């Protein structure tokens with residue numbers, strides 16, 4: 001499959017590293033000169049920007065955390081005056097102030113470039129009709145994809161999230177060949193079509209889905225591909241760095257290629273901050289190499305993954321990150337045991353008779369013990385008419401699988417079709433009621 005910008009996407013690694021090194025020393029000086037927060041951070045570490053000469057010096061640079069950005073809310077970490085900022089976005093910020101993203105003219109050009117690479121990597125061309133069901137607005141998903149589709153000349157349908165029934169009509173009538181949404185919303189669309197008596201696979205022309213913005217497992221990909229009859233690509237990004245366009249899969253689906261000429265990636269040990277070699281799992285950290293309005297040094301994403309640097313069969317030399325295993329803050333500690341929501345998802349999807357709709361509830365019993373409950377929908381066929389015997393067998397089997405996989409006891413509650421809340425954006429899968437008892 002073609003690349004949007006082969007000169008960079010398939011650059012020899014030696015040349016790429018040289019380019020990254022040059023850009024790194026420039027951006028270090030730029031952040032120091034323009035942003036008081038970085039001046040303070042450099043001083044605290046006792047380093048001067050001209051000591052940053054190349055990639056080897058990356059580990060000497062200060063980290064940036066979400067809290068650092070919140071402290072500078074809304075614009076104190078911008079490197080340019082507001083006249084030069086032509087767009088603002090923000091993360092959902094469910095807790096406290098959101099993280100703001102600012103873009104200059106050149107930043108939007110950069111975003112268009114990396115998003116054009118992204119959609120091209122998923123096989124999108126000017127012949128495609130792209131149904132873009134990511135939310136338009138402050139969230140970066142909708143407008144980020146819009147820019148990418150527009151740049152490659154695809155026909156973009158800026159439908160945004162919501163009004164699901166109408167989306168089904170438009171998908172069919174406009175003959176969309178590509179769709180984008182959160183993976184959870186793609187299932188809502190499939191469900192709605194089924195309810196309208198429309199077989200998504202045969203009636204829709206959709207060939208490719210580009211899904212991201214929330215964690216989803218390989219098993220969820222298989223489920224989505226089977227239900228929609230499409231090829232599903234994983235895309236990753238975050239407001240702090242640019243939005244979508246940080247990394248995406250190629251047709252080999254063996255990890256997400258990072259646009260490393262612009263976003264320098266490292267993996268660190270989340271506890272010590274030490275850099276880890278390729279192949280080891282840890283926290284993903286990004287340094288923007290070319291951004292103007294909001295350059296960021298060593299941003300700690302809290303997302304856990306592994307990087308691989310071997311050249312890919314697609315010809316791209318850009319490192320690949322494995323599918324995100326979860327945010328480190330999403331990892332649940334239940335009775336002292338680490339529980340990854342992704343492992344729960346993977347296990348549930350391996351059980352025949354369950355639907356890909358679930359919620360994880362952690363609570364505390366009267367005896368002050370943690371309690372893990374998993375609510376998951378059972379297939380419709382168990383309810384017409386209701387077959388309590390079969391449901392009980394399914395429940396017991398699911399519990400047994402989960403206990404094997406997690407190493408701790410989880411209580412399974414089977415629920416009927418559509419009982420778990422659907423989301424048009426990022427799914428809310430974890431409810432930690434223990435938070436209620438904190439301070």
Ligand code: ADP
Nearest residue numbers: 091092093212213214215235236237238239324
């Ligand atoms: P918010 O912090 O409000 O969710 P963003 O929209 O900027 O705001 O979300 C970025 C985060 O979303 C990432 O740090 C990551 O945790 C998650 N994310 C984005 N894309 C993916 C993906 N493909 N797989 C897993 N997680 C993802």
Ligand code: ZN
Nearest residue numbers: 250312314316
């Ligand atoms: Zn590839």
